[in-house]
Amino acid sequence: MTKHTEALAIAKGSDYGQIRKFFVAVFLLISALFVVLPTVASAQSYNFGSISVEGNQRVESTAIITYAGIERGQPITGGQLNAAYQRVLDSGLFETVEMVPTGGTLVIKVQEYPTINRINFEGNARLKDDALEAVIESQSRRVLNPTVAERDAARITQAYSEQGRLAARVEPRIIRRSDNRADLVFEIFEGGVTEIERLGFVGNQNFSDRRLRQVLETKQAGLLRALFRSDTFVEDRVEFDKQVLRDFYLSRGYVDFRITGVNAELSRERDSYFVTFNVEEGQQFTFGDITVVSEFDGVEALPYLEALRLKPGVTYSPTLIESSISRLEKVALRAGNDFLRVDPRITRNDRDLALNVEFALVKGPRIFVERIDVEGNTTTLDKVIRRQFRIVEGDPFNPREIRESAERIRALGFFGDVQVNAREGTAPDQVIVDVDVVEQPTGSLSFGGTYSTNDGFGLVVRFNERNFLGRGQQFGFSFSTSSEIKDYGLSFREPAFLGRDLSAGINLSYVETENSDTRFTNTVGEFKPSVFFPVSEYGRAQLRYTLQNTSMEINSGETQAGSIIDQEAARGDIWNSSVGYSYIYDTRRKGLDPNRGVLLEFAQDFGGVGGDYQFIRTTGKAIAETKVWYEEVTLRAVFEGGALISPDNDSRVGDRFQLNSRVMRGFDPYGIGPRERAADGSFDDGLGGNFYAVARFEAEFPLGIPEEIGISGGLFYDVGSLWGLDDGVSGTGNVLYDDFSLRHVIGFSLFWDTPIGPLRFNFTKALKKETYDREQNFDFTISATF
Incomplete structure (x- = not known):
């Protein structure tokens, strides 16, 4: 054998050895996996022939097993067993839940929450017990759930916040009694009223702060602050005041009026607010040219123009536009033009600070009122509500008339809330008007x-x-x-x-x-x-x-x-x-x-x-x-x-x-x-x-x-x-x-x-x-x- 041949043989022997070692390693790894995997799978798989419940006194065992959702004789995994545990815990009936697999038996150990013996409120003077009981979810002789009690404490805090007492604190306490009963006590620190110390405006040129404050429902605290409740800070009331302020300016011709922001700064003592409305008034506009044009075949514009009370030079107001449209539509009804609609088209004349209004008489869609449904009136008769409508079933549908009818229903003062909506009826040309009301004391x-x-x-x-x-x-x-x-x-x-x-x-x-x-x-x-x-x-x-x-x-x-x-x-x-x-x-x-x-x-x-x-x-x-x-x-x-x-x-x-x-x-x-x-x-x-x-x-x-x-x-x-x-x-x-x-x-x-x-x-x-x-x-x- 030559040296070259001998070297080649040594090299080949070396490669074969390495290949042999590789295959041996792979064989051992696969063998190990086959040994280990069945062991892991068998550790996370259960099959219970029987299920028993321990520790329950009020809740039936069958109810707890139903909450768990485990069926006897059916294999389940460890993840499914954990999900069953969570379902029992989420029922809100138990303080602790433990699931113990014992051979072919699953033992569910529970500790029930106590029953609420009584609910007490301590420290409340501004809100009486009856008012607070209407706010909370917890009730006597029901299961005490700490999560629900925490939510109740938050609700009580919110009730005080709506009264302007932002510093109020509520702490739920549980006092254990015999026979797995407990008293639920809400310890209340009411705090002082968070008043509006100062209510101001920035950007107003045409109306003083005093005049604008008269418009708002929110008031600032004064010498008689102990007797006023409108000077407390309520966020919802501020939002309402923003709309009231817009309506005030728009009704006086300030069509470009905007509220750029409302700053509410809480004082360091958390007992008062400094509220500032940032406004941009813009220019005041009046009515310019008032015209009527007919785009309805067979309808002349002149009688409608003569019916208008609106004249050039009058301060612009959206209310006057609405009343003018209503007037023209009444003229159309008297003339038998049931589907005539009035479309106001407004153009600006910035040079004269005027708004030209063209009332276009157009043909509206042929839609009829199929029926008027009234719901929520437990005391008030249907006819009292229905007579506020100027239309009845079968009449042409007029969205403006529906809105005006809703306002008339609200103006009765019989209802705390009124919702009037229209929806499609049994045919594309039919509309159903839904009236939902909430009664209030009258x-x-x-x-x-x-x-x-x-x-x-x-x-x-x-x-x-x-x-x-x-x-x-x-x-x-x-x-x-x-x-x-x-x-x-x-x-x-x-x-x-x-x-x-x-x-x-x-x-x-x-x-x-x-x-x-x-x-x-x-x-x-x-x-x-x-x-x-x-x-x-x-x-x-x-x-x-x-x-x-x-x-x-x-x-x-x-x-x-x-x-x-x-x-x-x-x-x-x-x-x-x-x-x-x-x-x-x-x-x-x-x-x-x-x-x-x-x-x-x-x-x-x-x-x-x-x-x-x-x-x-x-x-x-x-x-x-x-x-x-x-x-x-x-x-x-x-x-x-x-x-x-x-x-x-x-x-x-x-x-x-x-x-x-x-x-x-x-x-x-x-x-x-x-x-x-x-x-x-x-x-x-x-x-x-x-x-x-x-x-x-x-x-x-x-x-x-x-x-x-x-x-x-x-x-x-x-x-x-x-x-x-x-x-x-x-x-x-x-x-x-x-x-x-x-x-x-x-x-x-x-x-x-x-x-x-x-x-x-x-x-x-x-x-x-x-x-x-x-x-x-x-x-x-x-x-x-x-």
């Missing part, structure tokens, strides 16, 4: 007190039910008494008489007046049925019948033989039977300008439809008011007057007019006008008058005091006269001031809106009066409800 019983300079202290009791027997009817009873007046009243009103927009009602009243400025007591019992109905967009009319019994009695020891008052009282009871009407036109709340409006009232009553007394009584009133100086000052002018004509010259003092402080300030009741005065001064009787005319001019304004205190001021100037008596009375030699004679009064008012009721203080000075007029330089009134 009855109230209130007790209150009053005080006025004229009438003294008084007690007031009122009961009112706005949804009587679920029929939407109003029923009320009131009782008020003071040192000089006793007033009892009973009323009933059906707001949809005969299923129409016709309000019919009956009022019964009994009033007994014994004024300290008079020598007689006047008692009036009255029965008055009436009906109200609309006659225009802003006008309503009333028709009424009045049956009245009037009695006059001279107070004991104050008889003055031969005096006019004594002669009138000697006539005894008088029955008055009359019919009358009233017309009221009011644009102060729904007119084109939210800051300006007028109220016009005119009424007449005709006596002599039976009874003992014939007369014609006519009264009228006109009010014009506006807001100026960034809407912080209200200017108001009031003109009113009346005339009483009695053909038989037989009116009495209770029939004639008298100017109290609500009509003309600065004088006592019966303090001005015709009066009979004895030459020796033994008596001085105000007689009232057959005619009166009064003009009142007043301004209400802030005083620079923080608005959360609720104090504002006013200046007023009243001028008026009360005059005229029947022919048989005015000729008496002792009668004074029977002729027209103006009195002039100036004064200052303080208005205080307190939590216990509104207070009003009037300080007056008569610039011109007659010698025997009875001046009243100070008048104070309060009305509180508890």
